[in-house]
Amino acid sequence: MAGKALIFSAPSGSGKTTIVKHLLKNNSDLGFSISASTRDRRGRTEQDGKDYHFLTPEEFKEKIDNDEFIEWEEVYAGNFYGTLKTEIERIWSEGKNVIFDVDVKGGINLKKYFGENALAVFVKVPSIEILKARLQERGTESEESLSRRLFKAKFEMTFQDKFDVVLVNEDLDKSLSEAQKLYDQFKARP
Secondary structure, three states, rough: OOOOOEEEOOOOOOOHHHHHHHHHOOOEEEEOOOEEOOOOOOOOOOOOOOOEOOOHHHHHHHHOOOOOEEEEEEEOOEEEEEEEEEHHHHHHHHEEEEEEEEEEEHHHHHHHHHHHHHEEEEEEEOOOHHHHHHEEEEEEOHHHHHHHHHHHHHHHHHHHHHHOEEEEEEOHHHHHHHHHHHHHHHHOOO
C-alpha cells in the first residue's frame, strides 16, 4: 500500500463532513475519496465526481459484479454507497494520504481493509436531541427521513468502540483542532 487512510465515520448530522472539509483545506497531503452512491443529489449544489460518483442502481450492481469496490453496502433501502478502488489508486498515485467521510459500517469495513495503515475516527454528538436539532437545521429531511436517520443513529452509536478514536463534537473549534492533532500524530507514525 502506498499511503495511509484517515477514516471519519459518524451518524448523519454529527459534523464529520465539516471536519473532513477542514482537514482537506489545511493539509495539502490529503486527498478526498469520493464515494459512489445511488441516492439522489441534494439540491443543486451536489456535483457528480466531486461530492459523489452518482450511479444508477444498475451501474452500481455492475461495479459490484466486477469487484470494483473496496467496500459497499445498502445504507438505506435502495440507496447503495461504496468506495471504488480507483479512488484510492488516484489519490495514492498523487503521493497523498486518503481521507474518507463514510457511514459507520463503511468506516468499520475500511478499517479492516487498510489495517495498520488506517486511523478510524468516530465522530459523535453529545446527545440524540442535539443530533435531531442539527438534522432539522439542514432543512433537507422530511419527518419520515428524520425519524429514520435518528433511529439509525442510535444503532450506529453502538459501534463507536470499533473505532480507534471517539471524537465528541460538542464545540466545533475544539473538534477541528483535535482532528488536526489526530492527523498529525497519525501521519508521523512509521
